[in-house]
Amino acid sequence: MSERTVITFGTFDVFHVGHVRMLQRAAEHGDRLVVGVSADALNVAKKGRPPVFTEDERMEIVASLKCVDAVFLEESLEKKRDYILEQGGKVLVMGDDWAGRFDWVSDVCEVIYLPRTPSVSTTGLIEHISSLG
Template sequence: MKKLVNRKELRAACGRLAAQGKKIVFTNGCFDIIHKGHVRYLRQAKKLGDVLIVALNSDRSVSRIKPGRPVNSEKDRAEVLSALQMVDYVTIFDESTPYKLIRSLKPHVLVKGGDWKKEEIVGSDIAKETYSLPYVKGASTSGIIDKIIRANR
C-alpha cells in the first residue's frame, strides 16, 4: 500500500474506509526530527481507531510557523513517517492549518500532542472525538536542535 498520497487519493481512501466502518484518526504536524515523543504519540493516536492519517506541514508551511526550519525537507520527513508501522497514510499540506483538509476528509478522531488544549485543536468542530495526548517531557525537536547548537559552540 502506498502511504504517501495526495489529497484526492486520501479523500477517496477515507470514503472507502468509512464505508467499511473503519474509524479514521487524523493528526498533523511538522515532524521535523522524529524523536521518542513523536513515536509514543503516534502509537497512542493509532490505538484510538483503525486508520491513522498524518498530515505533514510542507516546508513552506513549517518556515511560516518556525523561522529557520525545517531541518529536514518535506520529502524526507514524509519518507520517515511513511516508514513507521503505525502510520497508514501521509499527506502534505501547505496551509497554515489543516482545517480545509480535515473538513474534506471528515475523520472520526482528531489528535494533537499535550502542548495543545483540546478546545484549541483545529477541526475539533468537525470530528466526533478530539484528544490532546500526553506530552513526553524532555522530548522536543527544538530541544534536540538547541543541544546540537550548544555542543558545537
C-alpha cells in the first residue's frame, strides 16, 4: 500500500492558531504532510509587501510542527503542478478562501478546501499590531 502524501502551500507569516489548525486538519487527510512555504520574493509579488519573518524563519517554524513531515520553498505560483508531482502529492489541501482556484490540478491529485479559522488572519493581526502604535 502506497503512502498518501498531502501537500499544502502558504506564506505562514506571523504564525497563528489558524495556521496550526489548518495544518493539523490537512495532515488528517493522509499519511504524510508536505508544506510549500512561499519565498520572500513570491510574497512581495502576491501581497505587495515583504513578510514579517524571512522565508528561512517561516520554514523553520512550519517544520517544527509535529504534524508536518517536510517543508520546501515555493518560488513560483505557476509551478504548483510541478511541486505536487515532485513531492508525490496525492491530495492538495488549501483554505476555502481559495475554493475552486486549484481545481485545475485535480487531474494529478485530489483537491480539498478546508474552512478557515474564523476571525484569524495574518493581515488582520498585522493591521491590529500596527494600530497599537
